[in-house]
Amino acid sequence: MERLKVLIFGLLITFVLSSCSSIYWASVKNSTAEELMVKVVFKTEYGIQVMGRPLKAGEVNVWQYEQSSSESKIMDKYLFSIEISDGSGCYLVFNKEEIKKKVKNTTRQIVISPDDFQKACERKVNLNTL
Amino acid sequence: MDSTAANPQKQSLTLDIFEEHLHKAIDKPTVNYRMVRVGPSRNGRGTKLKVHNGAHKATWAKTTINSRLRTINIDVYLNFKQNSLQQGDYLKLKTLAIAGIKQYWSNTITVAGVRFNVIVNPLHKSSSDAIPVDLEIEESESYGRSMNPAILGIDASFIYQRGSVTAGIPSKLIDDEFKLVSAHEFGHSILVYVGGINLSWGHKGSTNVLLQNVKASSPGYPNQGKIDLMKYYNDTKNTANLKQRITRSEAIEVDIKRLIWSSEVLWKD
Numbered sequence: 001m002e003r004l005k006v007l008i009f010g011l012l013i014t015f016v017l018s019s020c021s022s023i024y025w026a027s028v029k030n031s032t033a034e035e036l037m038v039k040v041v042f043k044t045e046y047g048i049q050v051m052g053r054p055l056k057a058g059e060v061n062v063w064q065y066e067q068s069s070s071e072s073k074i075m076d077k078y079l080f081s082i083e084i085s086d087g088s089g090c091y092l093v094f095n096k097e098e099i100k101k102k103v104k105n106t107t108r109q110i111v112i113s114p115d116d117f118q119k120a121c122e123r124k125v126n127l128n129t130l
Numbered sequence: 131m132d133s134t135a136a137n138p139q140k141q142s143l144t145l146d147i148f149e150e151h152l153h154k155a156i157d158k159p160t161v162n163y164r165m166v167r168v169g170p171s172r173n174g175r176g177t178k179l180k181v182h183n184g185a186h187k188a189t190w191a192k193t194t195i196n197s198r199l200r201t202i203n204i205d206v207y208l209n210f211k212q213n214s215l216q217q218g219d220y221l222k223l224k225t226l227a228i229a230g231i232k233q234y235w236s237n238t239i240t241v242a243g244v245r246f247n248v249i250v251n252p253l254h255k256s257s258s259d260a261i262p263v264d265l266e267i268e269e270s271e272s273y274g275r276s277m278n279p280a281i282l283g284i285d286a287s288f289i290y291q292r293g294s295v296t297a298g299i300p301s302k303l304i305d306d307e308f309k310l311v312s313a314h315e316f317g318h319s320i321l322v323y324v325g326g327i328n329l330s331w332g333h334k335g336s337t338n339v340l341l342q343n344v345k346a347s348s349p350g351y352p353n354q355g356k357i358d359l360m361k362y363y364n365d366t367k368n369t370a371n372l373k374q375r376i377t378r379s380e381a382i383e384v385d386i387k388r389l390i391w392s393s394e395v396l397w398k399d
Contacts, residue, residue, distance in 0.1 A: 021343070023273040025291075025372070029298055044366035046350075051369055060300055062372040064273075065365070066343075078366065107271050107297040 022069050026076050026108040027062040030055040032117050036084050043080035060109075075103050084112055084120075092120035143197050143244055145397040151242040156324065156387050159183050188323050189259035191393030195246070202239070202248045204393060206231065207260035208316070211285065215265060223265040223290050223308070228252045230309025231316045234359050235381045235389070248386055252316070261319050263288055271297045278315040280322035280330060288312045306376045310359075317360045317385060324388040336361045356380050 030036050038061060039052035055061055065076045082094040094102060094110065102110045153160045190207045210227065212220040235250035254260075261278075262285040268274030270293040278286030290308045295301060321330035332339040336348040350368025351357060357370070357379045370378075381389075 023275060025273060025294055025297065025299055027298055040371075042366075042369060046367045049350075049365075049367075049369050051371055053371070060298060060303070062299055062303060063369060064372060064375075109298040111298075 021066050022072060023064060023066050024072075024076070024108060025062055025064055026079070026110075027060050028055070028082060028110045028112065029060045030057060031111050032114045033057050034086055036086050036112065036117075038112070039083040040079065041081045041083065042076075042078040044078045048080070049078075075099060075108055082110060084117075086117065086121075088121070090117060090121040092116060143242055145195075145395070147242050148195065148197075148397070149395075152387055152391060153185070155241070156384055156391055158185065158324075158391060184323075185391050186394050188319075188392040188394075190261045190319065191389060192396070193390050193393045194396045194398065196398045197244075198399060200244060200246050202246045202390065204235075204248065204250045204389060206235075206250060206252050206316070206389075206393075207255040207257075208252055209256050209258075209260040209262045210254050211262065211264050213264055213266075215267065219267060220265060223267070223288070224254060226290075226305055226308050227263070227265065227288055227312035228254070230312040233309060234313035234379060235316070235386065237380060237383070237386055239383045239386050241387070250386075250389070261286060261316070263315075266290070267292050269293045276311045276315050278318040280319045281327070286315050286318070288315055303372060303376075307372060310376050310379055313379075313381070314359055317381060320385060320389045320392055321360060323392045333362045334358070334360055336363070351375075356382070358382050360385055 028038055028040060030038065035054055035056050037052065038055045039050050040061065040063070042049040042051070051061075051063065053061060063076075065078070067074070067077060071077060079099060080096065082099065084092045084094075092112075099110060150160045192205045194203045194205075196202075208227070208231075210220075210224045215223070231252040232250055235248075237248055239246050239248055261280075262283070263278075264285045264287045266274065266287050266289045268289050268291050272293070273291060274289035276287055276289045280286070288308070288311060291299070291304050294304055318330045321334070328339055331337075331342065335345075337344050344362045344364050346364070348362060348364040350365060351363045351370035351374070353368065355378070357363070357375060359379045359381045363370070
């Protein structure tokens with residue numbers, strides 16, 4: 001009888017914990033004036049997943065993820081980095097820390113601003129002149 | 131060459147042949163009852179019972195098959211409830227849900243070697259023999275989870291994520307996602323009817339029945355081609371964005387056959 005109680009209690013705990021997970025939408029928005037190639041990189045126990053697609057000016061790429069409610073404030077825990085490039089060869093990477101900063105004031109949306117790209121292109125010019 | 135000459139069944143397709151192939155395709159008995167042995171009885175031989183398989187008894191679907199034109203029209207009835215929604219919102223959500231079910235459930239199927247064009251027509255019907263659906267709006271940025279247990283007269287709830295606009299999600303995408311979700315939730319009524327809670331709540335074996343979480347053994351989203359509307363995929367193995375899920379999802383052939391199996395059938399030669 002005691003065993004049965006423990007089993008039922010265990011099942012209840014498992015049920016409560018797993019039913020506390022929620023669905024979230026995360027997105028990347030291209031707020032620059034040009035089309036960009038945006039690769040959203042995820043790192044999971046199965047390896048690296050890349051969700052890459054061109055984003056036109058103003059376009060948004062949305063994905064859905066499920067996470068426990070206790071992690072509700074955390075952006076998709078599997079999101080590893082975002083790699084962005086344009087037609088002229090400027091290249092930019094947001095790592096986990098930069099993504100964290102980016103989503104501080106927006107709800108799970110990473111906005112690629114013209115400023116971000118200007119910096120990336122300046123770096124490219126500097127590298128080329130070395 | 132006459133295409134029917136290659137397949138004589140095309141010329142002689144009858145309702146009986148259609149039924150036989152349809153039932154086989156979804157692993158159901160080919161007659162309207164099956165014999166089940168219960169027992170053993172006192173003399174040790176057991177007793178046989180006729181168990182009706184329940185085909186074509188759902189009150190919320192009616193199918194018309196035109197064997198000559200090779201078209202199948204399926205009217206499905208849903209009771210979209212307004213509850214506290216404003217009239218404008220109610221009409222918008224009802225229109226989107228109807229469009230979504232029609233879009234994702236209309237397809238082509240092959241029965242007994244004959245290709246049929248299937249059109250699913252969702253219709254609003256405010257009576258108890260329709261699938262009861264509460265149309266709802268999630269006004270916050272949190273994602274409201276839609277559901278359709280399809281048992282004990284519990285209403286389905288189709289939730290529109292209006293609050294996500296403030297999180298930067300385009301309205302068009304929210305509309306399209308609602309269409310996809312409506313089609314998926316409608317599908318639960320079919321799966322429960324045909325295969326019970328295991329098939330439906332377990333998303334055809336891809337999730338745990340009660341906890342609804344994706345099984346570790348489930349595959350990731352396919353890299354290309356169609357996405358099964360009624361399955362969950364393990365996105366830690368391979369992910370897909372919302373646009374891909376919207377454009378590539380569809381009700382697969384076996385599920386459309388399950389819908390026909392559920393519904394009352396009218397055969398036209």
